[in-house]
Amino acid sequence: MSETDTNTDGSEEARTDGGGPGIVAPDDETPTWRERKERTTGLSRLTYEYFERARREDQDLRTESDYVERDVLAFPTWPHETVRNLSIVAFFTGMIFFLAATMPPHIGAPANPSSTPAIILPDWYLYWSFGLLKLGPLNPDLAILGGQKLTADRTYGVLANVVVVGVIAIVPFLNKGSARRPVEQPFWSAVGVGGVVFALTISLLAVKNLMPMNVHLLFDLTFLLPIVATTITYAILKTMREGYMYDLNRRYYRLRPPK
Amino acid sequence: MSLEKKDEMDHKGWMKRKDLTPVEATFLTALVWMDKRLRIVDYLELMENLYYKVNMQMPKSHTEQYDLDNKFWYWYPLYALGSFSTLAYVVAAVSGALLGFYYAPAQAGDPSTAYNSITFIMTDLQFGFMLRSIHRWSAQVMVAAVFLHMLRVYFTGAYKEPRELNWLLGIVLISLTMVFGYTGYLLPWDQLAFWAGQIGVEMSLSIPLAGEWIAQLLFGGFTLSQATLQRMYILHVFLLPFVVTTLIAIHIGIVWVQGIAEPH
Known part of the structure; x- marks a missing residue:
């Protein structure tokens, strides 16, 4: 219908505006x-x-759900979480001002390129990264290259930074499943504790010239302590899991029996 | 009967017929005025929707539904760490803007201008010492809170299924926070700043292939100079604030949409 209409229109009338409204x-x-x-x-x-x-x-x-609106296993951000946070956060803001008032920073001598200070350190939160730069002794020297190292120690350190950040980034793609609490996932919690301890020990390695201990011992402990911490955490959580999961499952499945 | 064609959408006549109170009349006039220009009607449905969603009864959270509150109340303070770092960021931004009124790296030549302006802020400026103190402490606290926030997310498994992207975004944010800290650390141009900058240059030089290019771009050369200070300044007060603020907004927006993951 409409097609024929437009056809006849086009042949009969001279149109000046280049066609109808097109609607x-x-x-x-x-x-x-x-x-x-x-x-x-x-x-x-x-x-x-x-x-x-x-x-x-x-x-x-x-339709299946007995929730009011949505079936998300989470706190709503508003108001549950926001209200709780506002009160806690107000307290901690006060803390910032208190710290600022009682422990103001001081400024050192002006920059002088010709005198290297005995101790060079970044801010504390970069110690871990600074420590990773001192992994030279772990850089393998290959027999093939006649005892040469494949990468310079410095490059190796920068690479270690990339590796650490990369490993943290892929955690969600390695650890699947619905477990949320440390006791429910002893392995990953143990790995986490190991990571935290490693962050601390590598930070101590970064300040090794301030540490009152043998540097070689410190270097060894940097890698041994995280492993020890991982093992202990794993053992503890495995032990806790038995009784804990029993209790949790009982109250959980009593309320929502498995299908 | 008037010859004038009657306007079907005669809003004025309609308002006259309705016999409105002054408040209503003012409101409607303003609304019509705005609508003629901004087509508010097109967005009305959207706004209505939002209005009802805000007032909707909240669903029971997992915790409430299964009465698990007594099981992990001790996690709750740790759930505020994200808010806390945001707040420390805001405090740092405000105090930083105030400091920016007085701090200036020299455009060219001698970088000691920067050191002198810090000295001025700390010794001569009213409240300047406290201002710098607040800025520094809020930065420290923000970094600490962000670290702890990451640990909380890790140990409560909050990075799992629907939230992987936010975890990645969080890693970008924590890195940028540290870059923020680093660039800020260099700005006073005292001994510590200079030699920390030296380490930075050496680190970027040691990156294979792109190293020299990166050192040129970030530090303005292979040795530290006025150019380095200028670049750190621009990164710290211009580039990073925009990027980090945007990313924080996205990060929080995603949290808002997905809800807070509880351990259960």
């Missing part, structure tokens, strides 16, 4: 938006199908 009233032939979406092909079709599925899935979850 045709929908008739029975005109596809609805839903139909248009369904008729698409390729990626847009896939996108449409996925959204439809996701919507249906959400709807099913909602």
Whole structure:
């Protein structure tokens, strides 16, 4: 209908504005938006199908759920978490001002390129990174290269930084599953404790010229202590898990029996 | 009967017929005025939606539903660490802006101008010593809070399934926080700053292939000079604030959408 109309219009009248408004009233032939979406092909079709599925899935979850609105296993950020935080945070802001008033920073001598100070240190939160720069003794010298090192000690240290950050970044892709508490995942908690201890020991290695102990012993302890801490944590959490999970499961499954 | 064509959308006539109170009339006039210009009507549905969502009854959290509160109340203070670091960031931003009124690295030549302006802030400026103290402490506290926040997220497994991207974003943020700290550490241009900068240059020089390029870009040369100070200054007060503020907003926005992961 509309097609024939436009055809006749075009042949009969001379139009000065280059055509009508281009908007045709929908008739029975005109596809609805839903139909248009369904008729698409390729990626847009896939996108449409996925959204439809996701919507249906959400709807099913909602009908099944006894929650008021959503089925997310989390605190709502507002108001539960925000209100709690505001009070705690107010206290700690006071703490910042208290620290600032009682322990103001001082400024050292002006920069002097010709005199290197005995102790060069970054701020405390970079000690770990600074410590990683001192891993020279771990840099393997290859027999093939005649005792040469593959990378300079310095490059090795920078590389260690990249490795540490990279390992932390991929944790969510290694540790799957729904366990949330340390007791439920002894291995990963132990790894975490090991990481924290390593951050501390490597920081101590960074300030080795201030440490009143043998440097070689310090270097060894830097790597041994984290391993010891990991093992102990793992043992403790494994032991705790027995009784703990029993209790937790009992109260959890009494309220929501497994399907 | 008037010859003038009657306006179907005669808002004024409609308002007259309605016999409104002054408050309502003012409100409607303002609304119509705004709508003619900004097409508020198009967004009305959106706003209504938001309005009802805000007032909606909140679902029971996992904790409440299964009555687990007595099991992990001791985690709760640790859940405030994210807010706390944001707040320390705000305090640092405000005090930093105030410090910025007085601190200036020289444009060229002698970098000791920077040292002198810090000395001025600490000795001559009213409240200057305290201001610098607040700035420094809030920075320290922010870094500490961000570290602890990361540990909390790790040990409560809050980085798991729907939240991996936010964990990655968090790693970017913690790194940028440390860059923030580092660039700030260099600004006074005292001995510590100079030699910390020296380490930075050597670190970037030791990166294979791109090392020299990076040293040029970040430190303005292979040895420390006025250029280094200038670059650290621009990073600290111009580039990083924009980037970090945006990322923090996204980070918190994602938390808002996904809710706080509880241990359970």
